[in-house]
Amino acid sequence: MTDGYSEKVMEHFANPRNVGEIKDADGIGKVGNPVCGDLMWIYIKVKDNRLEDVKFKTFGCGAAIATSSMITEMAKGKTLEEALEITRKDVAEALDGLPPVKMHCSNLAADGLHAAIKDYLERSGKK
Amino acid sequence: MDHSSTTPVDAAVTEAMLPYFSDRFGNPSSLYTIGREARRAMEDARAKVADLIGAKKEEIIFTGSGTESDNLAIKGLAYRNRKKGDHIITSSIEHHAVLYTCKYLETEGFKVTYLPVSKEGLVDPADVEAAITSKTTLISIMHANPEIGTIQPVEEIGKIAKEKNIPFHTDAIATAGKLPLNVDAMGVSLLSLSAHKMYGPKGVGALYVRKGTGLTPLLHGGGHERDIRSGTENVPGIAGFGKAAQLAKERIPESDKLVKLRDSLIKGVLEIKDSYLNGHPEKRLPDNVNVRFSYVEGESMILNLDMKGVAASTGSACSSKSLEPSHVLLATGLKHEEAHGSLRFTIGRGNTQDDVDYVISVLPEIVNKLRMISPLAR
DSSP states (O other): OOTTOOHHHHHHHHSOSSBSOOTTOSEEEEEEETTTTEEEEEEEEEETTEEEEEEEEEESOHHHHHHHHHHHHHHTTOBHHHHHTOOHHHHHHHTTOOOTTHHHHTOOHHHHHHHHHHHHHHHTTOO | OBTTTOOOOOHHHHHHHTHHHHTSOOOTTOOSHHHHHHHHHHHHHHHHHHHHHTOOGGGEEEESOHHHHHHHHHHHHHHHTTTTOOEEEEETTSOHHHHHHHHHHHHTTOEEEEEOOOTTOOOOHHHHHHHOOTTEEEEEOOSBOTTTOBBOOHHHHHHHHHHTTOOEEEEOTTTBTTBOOOHHHHTOSEEEEEGGGTTSOSSOEEEEEOTTOOOOOSSOSSOHHHHTSOSOOOHHHHHHHHHHHHHHHHHGGGHHHHHHHHHHHHHHHTTSTTEEEOSOSSSBOTTEEEEEETTOOHHHHHHHHHHTTOOOBOOOGGGSTTOOOOHHHHHTTOOHHHHHTEEEEEOOTTOOHHHHHHHHHHHHHHHHHHHHHOSSOO
16 A cells, blocks of 8 residues: 555655665664565664664565664664664654554564664673 | 556547436436437447447446456356356456455355466466366356456367356456457356446446346346346446447557557566566467566555656555455465565556656666665675
Protein backbone atom coordinates (compact mmCIF):
# COMPACT_ATOMS: atom_id res chain seq x y z
CA MET A 1 0.00 0.00 0.00
CA THR A 2 1.82 3.01 -1.23
CA ASP A 3 -0.97 5.47 -0.69
CA GLY A 4 -0.89 7.43 2.51
CA TYR A 5 2.85 8.09 2.68
CA SER A 6 3.51 11.51 4.19
CA GLU A 7 5.63 14.08 2.39
CA LYS A 8 8.34 13.48 4.95
CA VAL A 9 8.39 9.75 4.25
CA MET A 10 8.66 10.44 0.55
CA GLU A 11 11.41 13.00 1.14
CA HIS A 12 13.52 10.53 3.16
CA PHE A 13 12.76 7.79 0.65
CA ALA A 14 13.87 9.94 -2.29
CA ASN A 15 16.96 11.30 -0.50
CA PRO A 16 17.94 8.78 2.14
CA ARG A 17 20.51 10.02 4.67
CA ASN A 18 23.54 8.07 5.86
CA VAL A 19 23.36 5.22 3.39
CA GLY A 20 26.16 2.67 3.45
CA GLU A 21 28.31 0.49 5.63
CA ILE A 22 30.76 1.54 8.31
CA LYS A 23 33.82 -0.59 7.60
CA ASP A 24 35.12 -0.69 11.16
CA ALA A 25 31.71 -0.48 12.84
CA ASP A 26 31.56 -0.95 16.62
CA GLY A 27 28.16 -2.61 16.34
CA ILE A 28 25.91 -3.97 13.61
CA GLY A 29 22.18 -4.66 13.96
CA LYS A 30 20.53 -6.93 11.39
CA VAL A 31 16.75 -7.14 11.55
CA GLY A 32 13.92 -8.23 9.27
CA ASN A 33 13.83 -10.97 6.72
CA PRO A 34 13.99 -10.86 2.94
CA VAL A 35 11.13 -13.37 2.86
CA CYS A 36 8.86 -10.73 4.37
CA GLY A 37 10.25 -8.12 2.03
CA ASP A 38 12.17 -6.03 4.55
CA LEU A 39 15.75 -6.40 5.64
CA MET A 40 17.60 -3.71 7.55
CA TRP A 41 21.25 -3.51 8.62
CA ILE A 42 22.24 -0.66 10.95
CA TYR A 43 25.93 0.15 11.56
CA ILE A 44 27.11 2.25 14.50
CA LYS A 45 30.36 3.90 15.56
CA VAL A 46 30.56 4.68 19.28
CA LYS A 47 32.81 7.23 21.00
CA ASP A 48 32.60 8.18 24.70
CA ASN A 49 29.26 6.36 25.05
CA ARG A 50 27.80 8.43 22.20
CA LEU A 51 26.76 7.41 18.68
CA GLU A 52 29.40 9.15 16.63
CA ASP A 53 28.15 7.71 13.34
CA VAL A 54 25.13 5.69 12.22
CA LYS A 55 24.64 4.23 8.74
CA PHE A 56 22.26 1.78 7.15
CA LYS A 57 21.61 -0.60 4.30
CA THR A 58 18.03 -1.64 3.66
CA PHE A 59 16.14 -3.91 1.28
CA GLY A 60 12.47 -3.06 1.37
CA CYS A 61 9.59 -0.78 0.62
CA GLY A 62 9.33 2.98 0.85
CA ALA A 63 8.54 2.88 4.56
CA ALA A 64 11.48 0.58 5.30
CA ILE A 65 13.91 2.91 3.56
CA ALA A 66 12.43 6.10 5.04
CA THR A 67 12.43 4.77 8.63
CA SER A 68 16.04 3.60 8.22
CA SER A 69 17.07 7.02 7.00
CA MET A 70 15.14 8.76 9.75
CA ILE A 71 16.59 6.71 12.59
CA THR A 72 20.16 7.46 11.53
CA GLU A 73 19.36 11.17 11.88
CA MET A 74 17.54 10.70 15.18
CA ALA A 75 20.28 8.55 16.73
CA LYS A 76 23.43 10.41 15.70
CA GLY A 77 25.04 12.22 18.62
CA LYS A 78 22.81 10.58 21.22
CA THR A 79 24.15 8.63 24.19
CA LEU A 80 23.58 4.87 24.05
CA GLU A 81 20.95 5.17 26.79
CA GLU A 82 19.09 7.88 24.88
CA ALA A 83 19.26 5.90 21.67
CA LEU A 84 17.86 2.79 23.34
CA GLU A 85 14.83 4.85 24.32
CA ILE A 86 13.91 5.65 20.70
CA THR A 87 10.83 3.58 19.90
CA ARG A 88 9.18 2.48 16.66
CA LYS A 89 6.44 4.96 17.48
CA ASP A 90 8.96 7.82 17.77
CA VAL A 91 10.33 7.01 14.31
CA ALA A 92 6.86 6.90 12.78
CA GLU A 93 5.94 10.20 14.44
CA ALA A 94 9.13 11.87 13.25
CA LEU A 95 8.05 10.93 9.73
CA ASP A 96 4.57 12.44 10.29
CA GLY A 97 3.11 8.96 10.55
CA LEU A 98 3.08 5.76 8.50
CA PRO A 99 0.16 3.98 6.83
CA PRO A 100 -1.32 1.53 9.41
CA VAL A 101 -0.40 -1.50 7.33
CA LYS A 102 3.26 -0.43 7.45
CA MET A 103 3.45 0.15 11.20
CA HIS A 104 4.46 -3.41 11.99
CA CYS A 105 6.13 -4.84 8.93
CA SER A 106 8.37 -2.04 7.77
CA ASN A 107 8.88 0.01 10.89
CA LEU A 108 11.93 -1.96 11.98
CA ALA A 109 14.48 0.80 12.27
CA ALA A 110 14.28 1.20 16.05
CA ASP A 111 14.75 -2.56 16.42
CA GLY A 112 17.75 -2.37 14.10
CA LEU A 113 19.34 0.44 16.09
CA HIS A 114 18.76 -1.36 19.39
CA ALA A 115 20.25 -4.54 17.94
CA ALA A 116 23.34 -2.62 16.81
CA ILE A 117 23.79 -1.13 20.29
CA LYS A 118 23.33 -4.55 21.86
CA ASP A 119 25.96 -5.92 19.49
CA TYR A 120 28.33 -3.15 20.55
CA LEU A 121 27.72 -3.79 24.25
CA GLU A 122 28.32 -7.52 23.80
CA ARG A 123 31.46 -6.96 21.76
CA SER A 124 32.91 -4.53 24.27
CA GLY A 125 32.06 -6.84 27.17
CA LYS A 126 29.74 -4.32 28.81
CA LYS A 127 26.86 -6.76 28.85
CA MET B 1 2.18 1.55 -18.16
CA ASP B 2 -0.27 -0.24 -15.97
CA HIS B 3 -3.09 -0.90 -18.42
CA SER B 4 -3.79 -4.32 -16.97
CA SER B 5 -5.13 -2.61 -13.86
CA THR B 6 -7.58 -0.61 -15.89
CA THR B 7 -7.88 1.32 -19.13
CA PRO B 8 -9.18 4.79 -19.94
CA VAL B 9 -12.70 4.88 -21.39
CA ASP B 10 -12.42 5.44 -25.13
CA ALA B 11 -14.01 8.73 -26.26
CA ALA B 12 -16.30 6.83 -28.65
CA VAL B 13 -17.42 4.67 -25.72
CA THR B 14 -18.26 7.69 -23.56
CA GLU B 15 -20.25 9.09 -26.47
CA ALA B 16 -22.17 5.84 -26.80
CA MET B 17 -23.05 5.94 -23.10
CA LEU B 18 -24.06 9.58 -22.66
CA PRO B 19 -27.58 9.46 -24.17
CA TYR B 20 -28.62 6.77 -21.68
CA PHE B 21 -28.09 8.79 -18.51
CA SER B 22 -30.60 11.63 -18.82
CA ASP B 23 -32.23 11.58 -22.26
CA ARG B 24 -33.02 7.94 -22.94
CA PHE B 25 -33.04 7.04 -19.30
CA GLY B 26 -35.78 4.43 -19.63
CA ASN B 27 -35.94 1.12 -17.86
CA PRO B 28 -35.46 -1.64 -20.43
CA SER B 29 -38.34 -3.50 -18.80
CA SER B 30 -40.81 -0.67 -19.54
CA LEU B 31 -42.99 -1.02 -22.59
CA TYR B 32 -43.21 2.65 -23.59
CA THR B 33 -40.88 4.48 -25.93
CA ILE B 34 -37.92 5.37 -23.72
CA GLY B 35 -38.02 1.93 -22.17
CA ARG B 36 -37.88 0.38 -25.61
CA GLU B 37 -35.01 2.69 -26.56
CA ALA B 38 -33.06 1.48 -23.56
CA ARG B 39 -33.83 -2.12 -24.39
CA ARG B 40 -32.74 -1.61 -27.97
CA ALA B 41 -29.42 -0.12 -26.81
CA MET B 42 -28.91 -3.05 -24.48
CA GLU B 43 -29.70 -5.65 -27.12
CA ASP B 44 -27.45 -3.90 -29.61
CA ALA B 45 -24.64 -4.03 -27.04
CA ARG B 46 -25.37 -7.70 -26.36
CA ALA B 47 -24.96 -8.46 -30.06
CA LYS B 48 -21.63 -6.62 -30.15
CA VAL B 49 -20.26 -8.40 -27.08
CA ALA B 50 -21.43 -11.74 -28.56
CA ASP B 51 -19.72 -10.86 -31.82
CA LEU B 52 -16.41 -10.24 -30.03
CA ILE B 53 -16.30 -13.84 -28.84
CA GLY B 54 -18.14 -15.64 -31.64
CA ALA B 55 -21.22 -16.31 -29.52
CA LYS B 56 -24.94 -15.92 -30.02
CA LYS B 57 -26.57 -12.80 -28.65
CA GLU B 58 -28.84 -14.71 -26.28
CA GLU B 59 -25.83 -16.40 -24.68
CA ILE B 60 -24.57 -13.13 -23.13
CA ILE B 61 -25.55 -12.21 -19.56
CA PHE B 62 -24.59 -8.73 -18.38
CA THR B 63 -23.25 -8.47 -14.83
CA GLY B 64 -21.81 -5.79 -12.58
CA SER B 65 -18.14 -6.75 -12.95
CA GLY B 66 -15.69 -9.39 -14.06
CA THR B 67 -15.63 -10.61 -10.48
CA GLU B 68 -19.38 -11.13 -10.56
CA SER B 69 -19.09 -12.99 -13.86
CA ASP B 70 -16.53 -15.37 -12.35
CA ASN B 71 -18.65 -15.84 -9.22
CA LEU B 72 -21.79 -16.48 -11.26
CA ALA B 73 -20.04 -18.97 -13.52
CA ILE B 74 -18.48 -20.99 -10.73
CA LYS B 75 -21.04 -20.83 -7.94
CA GLY B 76 -23.93 -20.87 -10.40
CA LEU B 77 -22.71 -24.03 -12.06
CA ALA B 78 -21.48 -25.76 -8.90
CA TYR B 79 -24.78 -25.23 -7.07
CA ARG B 80 -26.86 -26.17 -10.08
CA ASN B 81 -25.05 -29.49 -10.51
CA ARG B 82 -24.52 -30.33 -6.87
CA LYS B 83 -26.54 -33.52 -7.16
CA LYS B 84 -24.33 -34.72 -10.01
CA GLY B 85 -21.04 -33.99 -8.32
CA ASP B 86 -19.04 -31.74 -6.05
CA HIS B 87 -15.61 -31.49 -7.67
CA ILE B 88 -14.10 -28.45 -9.38
CA ILE B 89 -10.77 -28.24 -11.22
CA THR B 90 -8.96 -24.92 -11.44
CA SER B 91 -5.39 -23.64 -11.41
CA SER B 92 -3.24 -22.12 -8.71
CA ILE B 93 -2.72 -18.89 -10.69
CA GLU B 94 -6.34 -17.85 -11.23
CA HIS B 95 -7.53 -14.36 -10.39
CA HIS B 96 -8.79 -14.07 -6.81
CA ALA B 97 -12.33 -13.80 -8.16
CA VAL B 98 -11.99 -17.45 -9.20
CA LEU B 99 -9.62 -18.65 -6.50
CA TYR B 100 -11.51 -17.25 -3.53
CA THR B 101 -14.84 -18.35 -5.00
CA CYS B 102 -13.45 -21.88 -5.11
CA LYS B 103 -12.09 -21.54 -1.57
CA TYR B 104 -15.52 -20.41 -0.44
CA LEU B 105 -17.15 -23.40 -2.13
CA GLU B 106 -14.75 -25.65 -0.20
CA THR B 107 -16.29 -24.32 3.01
CA GLU B 108 -19.65 -25.37 1.54
CA GLY B 109 -18.42 -28.93 1.13
CA PHE B 110 -17.20 -28.82 -2.47
CA LYS B 111 -13.84 -30.34 -3.38
CA VAL B 112 -11.42 -28.31 -5.45
CA THR B 113 -8.23 -29.33 -7.27
CA TYR B 114 -5.82 -26.43 -7.74
CA LEU B 115 -3.51 -27.48 -10.56
CA PRO B 116 0.15 -26.43 -10.41
CA VAL B 117 1.82 -24.49 -13.22
CA SER B 118 5.23 -24.66 -14.87
CA LYS B 119 7.83 -22.00 -14.07
CA GLU B 120 6.58 -20.10 -17.13
CA GLY B 121 3.07 -20.24 -15.65
CA LEU B 122 1.56 -22.88 -17.94
CA VAL B 123 -1.12 -25.36 -16.93
CA ASP B 124 -0.50 -28.81 -18.41
CA PRO B 125 -3.66 -30.15 -20.14
CA ALA B 126 -2.56 -33.66 -19.13
CA ASP B 127 -2.87 -32.54 -15.49
CA VAL B 128 -6.41 -31.35 -16.18
CA GLU B 129 -7.31 -34.70 -17.68
CA ALA B 130 -5.72 -36.63 -14.83
CA ALA B 131 -7.60 -34.59 -12.23
CA ILE B 132 -11.05 -35.37 -13.66
CA THR B 133 -13.19 -37.69 -11.55
CA SER B 134 -16.75 -38.92 -11.93
CA LYS B 135 -17.73 -36.11 -9.54
CA THR B 136 -16.16 -33.27 -11.57
CA THR B 137 -18.79 -30.73 -12.63
CA LEU B 138 -16.61 -27.79 -13.68
CA ILE B 139 -13.18 -26.95 -15.06
CA SER B 140 -12.18 -23.29 -14.69
CA ILE B 141 -8.86 -22.24 -16.24
CA MET B 142 -8.13 -18.66 -17.21
CA HIS B 143 -7.34 -17.74 -20.80
CA ALA B 144 -4.31 -15.66 -19.86
CA ASN B 145 -2.87 -14.47 -16.61
CA PRO B 146 -2.90 -10.68 -16.34
CA GLU B 147 0.08 -10.59 -14.03
CA ILE B 148 2.71 -12.69 -15.80
CA GLY B 149 0.98 -12.70 -19.18
CA THR B 150 1.09 -16.44 -19.79
CA ILE B 151 -1.51 -17.67 -22.27
CA GLN B 152 -2.97 -21.07 -21.36
CA PRO B 153 -3.64 -23.90 -23.83
CA VAL B 154 -7.40 -23.38 -23.52
CA GLU B 155 -8.27 -25.08 -26.82
CA GLU B 156 -6.61 -28.30 -25.64
CA ILE B 157 -8.31 -28.08 -22.27
CA GLY B 158 -11.60 -27.34 -24.02
CA LYS B 159 -11.20 -30.49 -26.10
CA ILE B 160 -10.66 -32.60 -22.99
CA ALA B 161 -13.66 -30.99 -21.30
CA LYS B 162 -15.81 -31.71 -24.32
CA GLU B 163 -14.73 -35.36 -24.50
CA LYS B 164 -15.55 -35.81 -20.84
CA ASN B 165 -18.70 -33.73 -21.13
CA ILE B 166 -17.71 -31.35 -18.34
CA PRO B 167 -18.51 -27.62 -18.61
CA PHE B 168 -15.37 -25.49 -19.04
CA HIS B 169 -15.22 -21.89 -17.80
CA THR B 170 -12.50 -19.47 -18.78
CA ASP B 171 -11.78 -16.03 -17.39
CA ALA B 172 -10.90 -14.09 -20.55
CA ILE B 173 -10.84 -10.69 -18.87
CA ALA B 174 -7.15 -10.16 -19.61
CA THR B 175 -7.33 -11.30 -23.23
CA ALA B 176 -10.49 -9.65 -24.57
CA GLY B 177 -9.53 -7.07 -27.15
CA LYS B 178 -5.94 -8.32 -27.31
CA LEU B 179 -6.32 -11.83 -28.70
CA PRO B 180 -9.02 -13.18 -31.00
CA LEU B 181 -11.66 -15.01 -28.97
CA ASN B 182 -13.99 -17.71 -30.19
CA VAL B 183 -16.06 -19.70 -27.74
CA ASP B 184 -16.41 -22.67 -30.10
CA ALA B 185 -12.72 -22.91 -30.91
CA MET B 186 -11.91 -22.60 -27.21
CA GLY B 187 -14.51 -25.21 -26.33
CA VAL B 188 -15.88 -23.22 -23.41
CA SER B 189 -19.34 -23.28 -21.89
CA LEU B 190 -18.74 -20.16 -19.80
CA LEU B 191 -16.50 -17.16 -20.40
CA SER B 192 -16.05 -14.04 -18.26
CA LEU B 193 -15.48 -10.53 -19.61
CA SER B 194 -15.05 -7.10 -18.05
CA ALA B 195 -15.61 -3.78 -19.82
CA HIS B 196 -13.07 -1.63 -18.00
CA LYS B 197 -10.11 -3.75 -19.08
CA MET B 198 -10.93 -3.04 -22.72
CA TYR B 199 -11.42 0.74 -22.78
CA GLY B 200 -15.00 0.48 -21.54
CA PRO B 201 -16.55 1.71 -18.29
CA LYS B 202 -16.10 0.24 -14.82
CA GLY B 203 -19.05 -1.49 -13.17
CA VAL B 204 -20.10 -3.73 -16.03
CA GLY B 205 -19.08 -7.24 -16.99
CA ALA B 206 -20.53 -10.11 -18.97
CA LEU B 207 -20.74 -13.85 -18.75
CA TYR B 208 -21.08 -15.98 -21.84
CA VAL B 209 -23.33 -18.94 -21.04
CA ARG B 210 -23.47 -21.60 -23.75
CA LYS B 211 -27.00 -22.61 -24.64
CA GLY B 212 -28.03 -25.55 -22.49
CA THR B 213 -25.72 -24.65 -19.59
CA GLY B 214 -27.86 -24.24 -16.47
CA LEU B 215 -26.82 -21.85 -13.71
CA THR B 216 -28.26 -21.16 -10.29
CA PRO B 217 -28.60 -17.36 -9.99
CA LEU B 218 -26.69 -15.42 -7.34
CA LEU B 219 -29.15 -12.53 -7.42
CA HIS B 220 -32.86 -13.24 -7.19
CA GLY B 221 -35.51 -10.70 -8.09
CA GLY B 222 -37.31 -9.45 -11.16
CA GLY B 223 -36.00 -12.10 -13.52
CA HIS B 224 -33.73 -9.91 -15.64
CA GLU B 225 -31.13 -11.41 -17.96
CA ARG B 226 -33.07 -14.59 -18.59
CA ASP B 227 -33.68 -15.01 -14.88
CA ILE B 228 -29.97 -15.59 -14.31
CA ARG B 229 -29.10 -12.11 -13.07
CA SER B 230 -31.91 -10.04 -11.62
CA GLY B 231 -31.48 -6.31 -11.17
CA THR B 232 -32.35 -3.37 -13.40
CA GLU B 233 -29.72 -3.28 -16.08
CA ASN B 234 -26.92 -0.70 -16.11
CA VAL B 235 -27.99 0.62 -19.51
CA PRO B 236 -25.32 3.33 -20.00
CA GLY B 237 -22.62 0.92 -18.85
CA ILE B 238 -23.91 -1.83 -21.10
CA ALA B 239 -24.16 0.56 -24.08
CA GLY B 240 -20.55 1.54 -23.42
CA PHE B 241 -19.50 -2.09 -23.10
CA GLY B 242 -21.08 -2.79 -26.49
CA LYS B 243 -19.14 0.03 -28.12
CA ALA B 244 -15.93 -1.07 -26.38
CA ALA B 245 -16.45 -4.65 -27.61
CA GLN B 246 -16.98 -3.43 -31.16
CA LEU B 247 -13.82 -1.31 -31.03
CA ALA B 248 -11.89 -4.15 -29.36
CA LYS B 249 -12.72 -6.49 -32.20
CA GLU B 250 -11.78 -3.92 -34.83
CA ARG B 251 -8.51 -3.20 -33.08
CA ILE B 252 -7.25 -6.73 -32.46
CA PRO B 253 -4.84 -6.36 -35.42
CA GLU B 254 -3.24 -3.49 -33.46
CA SER B 255 -1.95 -6.12 -31.03
CA ASP B 256 1.02 -6.50 -33.36
CA LYS B 257 2.05 -3.00 -32.37
CA LEU B 258 1.77 -3.93 -28.69
CA VAL B 259 3.89 -7.04 -29.24
CA LYS B 260 6.64 -4.89 -30.81
CA LEU B 261 6.62 -2.46 -27.89
CA ARG B 262 6.49 -5.33 -25.41
CA ASP B 263 9.48 -7.10 -26.89
CA SER B 264 11.42 -3.88 -27.12
CA LEU B 265 10.72 -3.16 -23.45
CA ILE B 266 11.64 -6.69 -22.37
CA LYS B 267 14.90 -6.54 -24.32
CA GLY B 268 15.83 -3.14 -22.91
CA VAL B 269 14.96 -3.97 -19.32
CA LEU B 270 16.78 -7.29 -19.33
CA GLU B 271 19.99 -5.39 -20.11
CA ILE B 272 20.02 -4.58 -16.42
CA LYS B 273 22.28 -6.97 -14.51
CA ASP B 274 20.60 -9.72 -12.49
CA SER B 275 17.19 -9.27 -14.08
CA TYR B 276 14.88 -12.04 -15.25
CA LEU B 277 11.66 -12.36 -17.22
CA ASN B 278 8.64 -13.76 -15.36
CA GLY B 279 6.13 -15.76 -17.39
CA HIS B 280 6.47 -17.35 -20.81
CA PRO B 281 8.74 -15.80 -23.46
CA GLU B 282 6.35 -16.54 -26.37
CA LYS B 283 2.96 -17.62 -25.04
CA ARG B 284 2.47 -14.18 -23.63
CA LEU B 285 -0.16 -11.42 -23.69
CA PRO B 286 0.77 -8.76 -26.26
CA ASP B 287 0.83 -6.03 -23.61
CA ASN B 288 2.54 -7.77 -20.69
CA VAL B 289 6.07 -7.26 -19.40
CA ASN B 290 6.91 -8.78 -16.02
CA VAL B 291 10.50 -8.80 -14.84
CA ARG B 292 12.24 -9.28 -11.55
CA PHE B 293 15.42 -7.74 -10.24
CA SER B 294 17.58 -9.36 -7.59
CA TYR B 295 18.32 -7.49 -4.32
CA VAL B 296 15.58 -4.83 -4.63
CA GLU B 297 11.97 -4.60 -3.59
CA GLY B 298 9.06 -3.78 -5.89
CA GLU B 299 7.30 -1.00 -4.03
CA SER B 300 10.51 1.02 -3.86
CA MET B 301 10.88 0.64 -7.61
CA ILE B 302 7.25 1.68 -8.17
CA LEU B 303 7.64 4.80 -6.01
CA ASN B 304 10.81 5.77 -7.87
CA LEU B 305 9.18 5.15 -11.24
CA ASP B 306 6.22 7.24 -10.13
CA MET B 307 8.59 10.13 -9.37
CA LYS B 308 9.72 9.81 -12.98
CA GLY B 309 6.11 9.81 -14.18
CA VAL B 310 5.85 6.08 -14.91
CA ALA B 311 3.00 3.95 -13.50
CA ALA B 312 3.75 0.26 -13.00
CA SER B 313 2.78 -2.48 -10.56
CA THR B 314 4.51 -5.18 -8.53
CA GLY B 315 3.87 -8.59 -7.03
CA SER B 316 5.69 -7.58 -3.87
CA ALA B 317 3.94 -8.13 -0.58
CA CYS B 318 4.81 -4.60 0.44
CA SER B 319 2.40 -3.15 -2.05
CA SER B 320 -0.51 -5.46 -1.29
CA LYS B 321 -3.16 -5.06 1.35
CA SER B 322 -2.64 -8.63 2.48
CA LEU B 323 1.15 -8.21 2.88
CA GLU B 324 1.49 -11.47 0.97
CA PRO B 325 3.48 -11.59 -2.25
CA SER B 326 1.67 -12.49 -5.46
CA HIS B 327 0.22 -16.02 -5.38
CA VAL B 328 0.87 -16.20 -9.11
CA LEU B 329 4.61 -15.59 -8.80
CA LEU B 330 4.88 -18.02 -5.89
CA ALA B 331 2.99 -20.66 -7.90
CA THR B 332 5.62 -20.38 -10.66
CA GLY B 333 8.18 -21.46 -8.09
CA LEU B 334 9.68 -18.11 -7.16
CA LYS B 335 10.95 -17.61 -3.64
CA HIS B 336 9.32 -14.86 -1.58
CA GLU B 337 12.31 -12.56 -1.94
CA GLU B 338 12.28 -13.06 -5.72
CA ALA B 339 8.58 -12.25 -5.92
CA HIS B 340 9.23 -9.04 -3.95
CA GLY B 341 11.58 -7.81 -6.66
CA SER B 342 9.10 -8.13 -9.52
CA LEU B 343 7.83 -5.32 -11.66
CA ARG B 344 4.99 -5.40 -14.18
CA PHE B 345 4.39 -3.04 -17.08
CA THR B 346 1.29 -3.41 -19.21
CA ILE B 347 1.32 -1.47 -22.44
CA GLY B 348 -1.79 0.32 -23.64
CA ARG B 349 -3.03 1.59 -26.96
CA GLY B 350 -1.83 5.06 -26.06
CA ASN B 351 1.78 4.02 -25.38
CA THR B 352 4.52 4.62 -27.94
CA GLN B 353 8.10 3.53 -28.57
CA ASP B 354 9.13 6.80 -26.91
CA ASP B 355 7.40 5.67 -23.71
CA VAL B 356 9.22 2.35 -23.88
CA ASP B 357 12.55 4.08 -24.50
CA TYR B 358 11.91 6.41 -21.59
CA VAL B 359 11.30 3.50 -19.19
CA ILE B 360 14.43 1.77 -20.46
CA SER B 361 16.38 4.99 -19.85
CA VAL B 362 15.21 5.63 -16.27
CA LEU B 363 14.96 2.11 -14.86
CA PRO B 364 18.66 1.18 -14.61
CA GLU B 365 19.37 4.22 -12.45
CA ILE B 366 16.46 3.35 -10.15
CA VAL B 367 17.52 -0.27 -9.75
CA ASN B 368 21.15 0.76 -9.16
CA LYS B 369 20.18 3.37 -6.58
CA LEU B 370 18.15 0.79 -4.64
CA ARG B 371 20.90 -1.80 -4.94
CA MET B 372 23.34 0.71 -3.44
CA ILE B 373 21.05 0.86 -0.43
CA SER B 374 20.37 -2.88 -0.32
CA PRO B 375 22.32 -5.15 2.03
CA LEU B 376 21.60 -8.09 -0.31
CA ALA B 377 23.53 -6.64 -3.24
CA ARG B 378 27.21 -7.40 -3.22
